[in-house]
Amino acid sequence: MIARIFDRSQAPWGLKYRTSNWFIVLTVSCAVFTDIFLYGVIVPVIPFALQERANVGEDRVQYWVSVLLAVYGVGLVVFSPICGWFSDRISARRWPLLLGLIALLGATVMLNVATSIPVFIVGRLLQGISAAVVWVVGLALLADTVPRKSLGQYIGYVSLGMTLGFMLGPLLGGVLFKKAGYNGVWALCYAFIGLDFVFRIVLIEKKDAKKWDIAAAGGSDSHGDGQTERSPEAEAEEEIYDQPAVQTDPSQTQTRLQKLTSRLPPVITLLASRRLLAALFASITQASLIASFDSVLPLFVNETFGWESLQSGILYLTIVIPTLASPLVGYFSDRYGGRLFSFAGFLLACPIFVLLRLVDHNSLSQKVLLVALLVLIGCALTLCFPPIMAEITHVVIAKEESSRKSTGRVTTLAKGGAYAQAYALFNVAFALGTLVGPLWGGLIKQRYGWNTMSWTLGLLSGVTAVPCLIWVDGSLRRTDRGVFSRRYQS
Template structure:
């Protein structure tokens, strides 16, 4: 618990602000169908709005990560929160499709500025031993915001369909003010030296990323986002077709399924990584998430489906911060850039996953889940090879130290 109060309670401030931000994001989820229906927007346009947000985040995240290394984390976090507030306000008052797309572009930029800076900040103020717990706290705040937000948004919609958007904007401004007043800067570019790759264009860096030691972790990030996007995008459609569940029953399953993740992230996540190591936890969660998605396909009752959903979300909620922790230990001088790549590959999975899931669902409602399971299982097989390489390197290093 000492970590929460380290550096004038910086971790608590980060968690509180992320909780506010993701409550703000969650506020609008239950009223989006009604809002879009009132504006007469097609389902295809909705898909494009999601894709534009993720594409913008994908393009800007590595650049924002470099900026976080160059100018510090705090400025980007405050800027990102203010842009988030503006994008939500703009979307709430939009009367034309162009205004909605503009809002989603701004929202994508805000996510690109905020998330890499927050993850880099968490890495700055934690030691290697504390890193897992710190990133676990961050992910717990995000997950809890998503859980709380939709419920609050549903009640706020009773006062008006645009009220949740205005509240989300107010929450974003509040978070920005709290950060500006109370969060100390954690990073100085002079303290770690100048990053030599700053002049290299983004797409050149992306083409060369396969040479980096964190490339395999980025592949897992993509596979995880792709698989989760496949799972979540068609979940309501899948259970509606398969079981005929009502929206209330679907919401209840998702809400209960989301509870386990933050509980583990806040309590035992650091112990898991400390006891088993990041690589073993990553491998285990890849296998379990693939198996639990298959279990979802085999579920024949509400209870079985609930258990499968809880297990899928739990495995993924452990896997995501485990990979982030692993990446953060690779290069202490480029935390912002690595966190930016993490965010970019997450966005890439979020772009491709829903599009593929929608096409496959039209062919067979089981195909998106089958593909997600196969992709995660293939990453598990690759992770076994990575684990062997890690163990071999560790034993080689130990042997060299013994000889000295």
């Protein structure tokens, strides 16, 4: 019995389910949710915790709230490229995910026991490092796993996990802080970390499962027990993407510039894509718009309506509810392209942010107006996120397809693929947004007021709609046969 447990030739229990697309998507979504939940759970709590636990004066609370939110972004910016390079070099995803969870646990313990500003800062920095692992490695694992033609739909579930974490964190944080106190907030965090650990430890990557598939089939590739079945979408995708390239003489087709760029690090090659730059700019904007609320909304409703942490936490539900449509948005962006969805989302958000300036005094009608505007903002931003995240993978595929056509052979940008490094760039962009958003919202509100903050955020959203229209899914100037083929033109 003991020999069988340690026999590596025997397929693990539940191999088919542990390597399935849905379980991997569920694991990544849970990891993203847990990370973002712990980022947001102290949003309505931190103003009061700083005063009660760190003895911060009331006139300095807004400043330190913005700084602590921004420190998280610093950790993301610094460690995302490192995680991307390392993950693509070892082409392994599961173990870095587990190491990231250890960092998240350490951050949670520090924030739980913190009684001074330096400890709060170090805890938030560790949260940013953990987030770098989750976003880079988790999204690369997703890109490795699911059919590319359905990537937007699957990413919709991940974005649902992200936005639920963003909004349920402040909601439950406010409720628990009011009902169970400071330690009650962190008890729920430990529970989510435990659940996340179960998913990450049970996960088996598809490439790791192949050795048991081959062993079960006697060394062949025939269908054996525990083999992961390939979906019709994956078959159709391979028919398009993996058909043999026309063999040409590389000396005739590969220019000196192409030879030079082929030797460059994958990150540099990816940054040469205007499509990727447009997607990264959109990621910065979306993160900024979401994170700006974290530094201003709890204090604004406290000043205007007299609401405390419980009411301000519940208010975040208005932005959460529209995100339930993220998988549906991803499905339609897979089918019809992400250009119009991302363009419409940022364009619609522009006037809605500007209209936030109308909320300026305490009355029932003003409270209803604020709730309605936040719901509409949630709807607009839900249109943007799935197609923008999927665009990161489409750019990598386009770059590799371009290299394939020019050299006559299938190549990848890195040893294990370049998905992790591409999502490291996305992570840096999103981190910059979480860094810029709280500072933008908090400092502009503090110096120039709520009205100025609202119209500047609306202007940022409107400007971002332009590159989304021009470059998402490939340049508008290109005329290709269909959405799928157009996406893979660099």
